[in-house]
Amino acid sequence: MLGGQGRFAAAAALLQRLLADPCTPVGIASHAAVTLASHLRQRGGHALARPLDARGLRLAAIAPGDPPCPDGTDAAAAGVDALVGLAADALGVGDPVADRLLDAAEALRHPSWRTAVRIDWVRAESALYTGRAADGEDPARRALDRAREAGSVRHVVKSRLVLAVVRAVAHPNGAVLTELDAVAEAADRAGLLPLSVPARWAGADLSGDNLSPSVTRSTPNANDDAVNRSHEAANGRVSGPARRRHAATLTASVLYQLSDPVGRGLTGEPVSGAARTSVM
Structure with a gap:
């Protein structure tokens, strides 16, 4: 845990x-x-x-x-x-x-239901890695069904995240973005910080690229993100992508502080470059 x-x-x-x-x-x-x-x-x-x-x-x-x-x-x-x-x-x-x-x-x-869920997580990941995102929907959905039946909060949240990411790649739309935001909020409520970060990054990427053409996607560099937020604040608004990137960066900073030296070396200093956390 x-x-x-x-x-x-x-x-x-x-x-x-x-x-x-x-x-x-x-x-x-x-x-x-x-x-x-x-x-x-x-x-x-x-x-x-x-x-x-x-x-x-x-x-x-x-x-x-x-x-x-x-x-x-x-x-x-x-x-x-x-x-x-x-x-x-x-x-x-x-x-x-x-x-x-x-x-x-x-x-x-x-x-074990746990082993079955984990197999399906990685089957969905394999479909993503090999450019077959739509093929990942069935295993991701199976994982979610099994996790719900078992009543494991962490496995349900992670399965929702895997399914949302697969759907975001296969069929990007506003409903997927809403689900990613809901997954991030559920992860926050349950104290599952490693799941909150990728959900918010995925939402920021999706809303910045595919759903809101008028919003220019920023790089994951924290300095660039700060410039974008300052510019948006000066115009009286903060966009959805910027809010999600900011929340992801703050959570990644907390995870950095809770990590061992090896983990810190893998993720890098969040204030100098917001590291993306792997779904798996």
């Missing part, structure tokens, strides 16, 4: 202790490795996440065979998560093996 709240430094300290402690059960160590990989990947560290996901997969393979857990806390679920993580890592570094890794994860047929 620490990572879901954006408390990445606290999460890294805990997970690294678990990985370093020889007394940590192998199945728990496997989950620790893939969770730490996920936190790195969320900040763009796909190459750094890859060896951790591979470590999680190796640990899961030698862990005692616990009964499958519907919530995905057993070692076999960690193995599935590791394959899904490796698929997401592959997408981030341009390796074309992602879909094969997702097929391998799905073939394990783990009964």
Whole structure:
């Protein structure tokens, strides 16, 4: 939960202790490795996440065979998560093996709703990365349905974000922009800061480019953004894109302060360049 709240430094300290402690059960160590990989990947560290996901997969393979857990806390679920993580890592570094890794994860047929949701998140991401955004709608919708059935607030918000981003690319329109704003607000209410940032960046990009031709899209550089906001304030208005960029930058600054040194190096100093947080 620490990572879901954006408390990445606290999460890294805990997970690294678990990985370093020889007394940590192998199945728990496997989950620790893939969770730490996920936190790195969320900040763009796909190459750094890859060896951790591979470590999680190796640990899961030698862990005692616990009964499958519907919530995905057993070692076999960690193995599935590791394959899904490796698929997401592959997408981030341009390796074309992602879909094969997702097929391998799905073939394990783990009964957990969590593993199924994560597989569908990355299937949707794969469709986006390969220019097939419309193909990502079905897996994104499945993920949202499963998350709602399970009652997990974080998984529902993230699934809404994935589906909205897919739809924004495939069918840009005002309804998608409204949903992205709603997702950002839901993430804020739930304290899920890592989901608020990409929702607001996506909304700013969409409203600046596709929905409001009269508004010129600014670069994500914080200095340029400040100039744009000052210009708009001088004219008695602040545009939707500027509001969203400003809110995203402020939240990214909070996440920067809550990050460990590795995470800070991945995202960069927010006041000098607003880093975009990965959906996955």
